[in-house]
Amino acid sequence: MVDALKQEGAKVYIRSNKMGDYLYNELHFKDYFVDNKNFLPSHDESLLSLWRVKEDEIDLHPELIQQYLKRTFFSNKDLSAVKLSLLESYYNIFDHAEARNNAWSMMMYNEECHRLYVAVGDLGIGIPTSVKRVIPSLSDEEALLKAMEPTFTSMSRKHNRGLGLGYIKDACTEGDSLTIVSNHAKLVTTQDRTTTAPMPFLFRGTLIYYELTLTHFENEEIIDNFEI
Amino acid sequence: MCKIDIKALLEGRNYPEAGDILFGLMSDSLKKGEKVILNMEGVDSLPTMFLNTSIGQYIKDHGKDSLQGNLAFEKITAQQVVRVKEYLSRFA
Numbered sequence: 539m540v541d542a543l544k545q546e547g548a549k550v551y552i553r554s555n556k557m558g559d560y561l562y563n564e565l566h567f568k569d570y571f572v573d574n575k576n577f578l579p580s581h582d583e584s585l586l587s588l589w590r591v592k593e594d595e596i597d598l599h600p601e602l603i604q605q606y607l608k609r610t611f612f613s614n615k616d617l618s619a620v621k622l623s624l625l626e627s628y629y630n631i632f633d634h635a636e637a638r639n640n641a642w643s644m645m646m647y648n649e650e651c652h653r654l655y656v657a658v659g660d661l662g663i664g665i666p667t668s669v670k671r672v673i674p675s676l677s678d679e680e681a682l683l684k685a686m687e688p689t690f691t692s693m694s695r696k697h698n699r700g701l702g703l704g705y706i707k708d709a710c711t712e713g714d715s716l717t718i719v720s721n722h723a724k725l726v727t728t729q730d731r732t733t734t735a736p737m738p739f740l741f742r743g744t745l746i747y748y749e750l751t752l753t754h755f756e757n758e759e760i761i762d763n764f765e766i
Numbered sequence: 767m768c769k770i771d772i773k774a775l776l777e778g779r780n781y782p783e784a785g786d787i788l789f790g791l792m793s794d795s796l797k798k799g800e801k802v803i804l805n806m807e808g809v810d811s812l813p814t815m816f817l818n819t820s821i822g823q824y825i826k827d828h829g830k831d832s833l834q835g836n837l838a839f840e841k842i843t844a845q846q847v848v849r850v851k852e853y854l855s856r857f858a
Contacts, residue, residue, distance in 0.1 A: 597780060604810070616845045618810045625781070625813045688856050697782040697815040705814060708852075759844040766837040766854070 540567065541590075541640045542661045591641040591658070593632050600624035603645065607654070607752065611647070616758040619709035620654065620750060626702040627658040627746055633697075635662030635744060652753040653714075661743035664721035678723035679734040685718075686727065706746065711754035720744040768795035773808040785819030792824055796836055807841040817853050830857045 540550050552558045552567060561567045565588050589599055604621040624643070631641045641660035648655070666681035669690075676684060684690050688704050707716050707727055718725045719741055725734045770791055776784045788804075795802050825833065839850070 600811075616810075616843055618843065618845055621811050622813055622849075625811065625815075629781075629813070629815050697785065697819045702814050756845065761842050761844055761847055762840060764839045764842050764847050764850075765835070766833045766850075 539661070541642075545638070545640065587644070589643045590639075591628050591631055591643055591660075592639065596628045596632065597625065599643070600628070607647070611649070611652075612752055612755075614757045615752065615755045617752065617755060619755065620752075623656070623706045623709040623748070623750070624658075626705045627656075630702050631658070631660050631662065631744075634665070634668045635660045637662030637743070647752075652751055654750045654752055655747075656750070657745065657747045659743065659745040664742060665718065665744050666721040666723060678721045679725070679736060682718055682720065682723050682725040682734055683732070686725070686732070706748060709750055710748060711751055714749045714751055714754075716746070716748040718744065718746050767803060768800045769803045769805055771805045771807075773805075776809065781813055781816040782819050785816040785823075788816075788820035789823045792820065792837070793827075796824075796828075796832070801836050801838065803838045803840055805841060806839050806843070806846065809846075810843065812846055812849055812853075814853075817850075821853070822857075825854075825857050830854060 543550050552562050554562075591599070600621040603624060604617050607617055607620060608615070627643070628641075631637055635641065637660035641658070641662075643656065643658040645657070646655045647653070665685050666676070666678035669681035669684050670676055673681075673684065686703050686707070703718075710716055710727075710729065712729055715726055715728045717727075719737065720743065722737050722740055723734055724737055725732065727733075768791070770788065772784075772788070775788060779787070792802050821833070821837075839847075842850075
């Protein structure tokens with residue numbers, strides 16, 4: 539939101555209180571929005587920093603996150619689902635969102651419950667708007683459900699064939715959830731069920747938020763040969 | 767037989783570009799009747815934008831059965847095997 543306002547030429551002030559100080563000091567808002575940084579390392583090992591999602595770094599950030607988690611917490615686990623879910627989220631932004639480079643991600647890792655919390659947000663057109671270019675008759679809630687179907691794609695680019703959001707959901711294990719808020723709708727999906735609800739306001743953009751319990755992931759195992 | 771090093775293929779390329787090149791290499795070899803073996807050593811992710819432009823595109827052009835017995839992976843992680851199987855299952 540700050541980035542969008544800045545792009546429109548507005549001046550943004552952050553009040554000095556508990557939240558304001560956290561945004562300014564812990565999340566380094568000044569460095570991002572005054573000095574135009576894309577990423578700054580955090581002093582807190584559990585906070586994996588705010589990252590401005592840029593198309594030329596789209597493959598780099600997921601790789602760095604995976605390496606960091608393996609190095610710091612889980613050297614034996616196959617964490618490829620973490621990297622995969624981030625890749626799919628980021629490519630979705632540049633394939634469909636029309637976000638004018640205003641896309642961000644943030645992650646936190648809770649060492650006590652071994653859970654990674656991921657938020658990826660953009661101020662683009664929103665998933666329902668993109669889906670309704672293909673099927674205009676859908677409501678926003680129906681459009682979010684449609685976007686989750688494995689074979690549905692708005693085919694914005696040649697390499698789209700659906701499946702992307704499904705890979706993010708597949709990374710979630712027991713007790714995890716994926717939440718999508720976009721335009722006038724919200725979708726929450728777990729391993730057992732998927733529900734939607736209307737949003738009381740219009741959100742011009744998309745927020746994808748999910749939790750991954752990393753101790754549920756398998757240990758890494760290499761197979762010498764696998765044939766189709 | 768044609769062996770393709772996927773890690774080398776991905777070097778310096780984004781996933782859709784690498785997938786396009788793999789599609790080309792696969793198509794050439796399979797057309798000649800050669801089996802294609804993908805060396806996955808050092809590769810930890812097979813995102814959809816790579817699969818869609820390579821294996822997915824090949825299946826779209828030639829059908830899934832055309833790959834039976836003609837495509838194999840070596841040094842692949844167990845999780846990637848699960849994903850490849852799931853990916854293929856989404857094609858009729």
